[in-house]
Amino acid sequence: MKNTLRLIAAAAVLAMAVPASAQGGMGGGMGGQQMSPEQRIARQKEMLFKDITLSADQSAKADTIMMQGMRKQMEMMQAARGGGGDMGAMREQMQKLNTDRNNALKALLTTDEQKKKFDENVANMPQGRRGGI
Numbered sequence: 001m002k003n004t005l006r007l008i009a010a011a012a013v014l015a016m017a018v019p020a021s022a023q024g025g026m027g028g029g030m031g032g033q034q035m036s037p038e039q040r041i042a043r044q045k046e047m048l049f050k051d052i053t054l055s056a057d058q059s060a061k062a063d064t065i066m067m068q069g070m071r072k073q074m075e076m077m078q079a080a081r082g083g084g085g086d087m088g089a090m091r092e093q094m095q096k097l098n099t100d101r102n103n104a105l106k107a108l109l110t111t112d113e114q115k116k117k118f119d120e121n122v123a124n125m126p127q128g129r130r131g132g133i
Contacts, residue, residue, distance in 0.1 A: 041066045048105060050121050058108045065108075069101040 080090050109115050
C-alpha cells in the first residue's frame with residue numbers, strides 16, 4: 001500500500017513538473033539555466049540577422065551596439081527595482097531603446113535587400129520581444 005501511494009505521489013509530481021518545464025517555468029532558456037549576456041546577444045543576433053551575411057567588421061560593430069543596449073537596459077531595470085519605478089514608463093523607455101538599437105544595427109547593412117530582410121526578422125521575433133530577448 002505504501003509503495004502504491006509513493007508511486008502515485010511520484011506520478012503527480014512528474015505530471016506537474018513536465019508542463020512547467022515545457023512552458024519555461026524552470027528558469028527559462030538553455031536547459032533551465034539563465035543565459036549570460038553574451039549568450040543573449042548571440043541569440044538576438046542570430047534572430048535579427050537570420051539569412052543576412054555580415055562582414056567581420058559589421059559583426060563586431062553589431063556586437064558593440066547590442067552590448068551597449070543591453071547595459072542600458074540592465075541599468076534601467078536596476079533603477080526601477082531600487083526605486084519602484086513606473087512600469088509603463090519603463091516599458092516605453094525599453095521600447096525606445098530597442099527601436100534605437102535596431103535602427104543602429106540596420107544602419108550597418110549595406111544593401112536594400114539586407115535591410116528588408118532585417119525588417120522581416122524584427123517583425124518575426126516573438127511578440128513582446130521585438131528586438132529584445
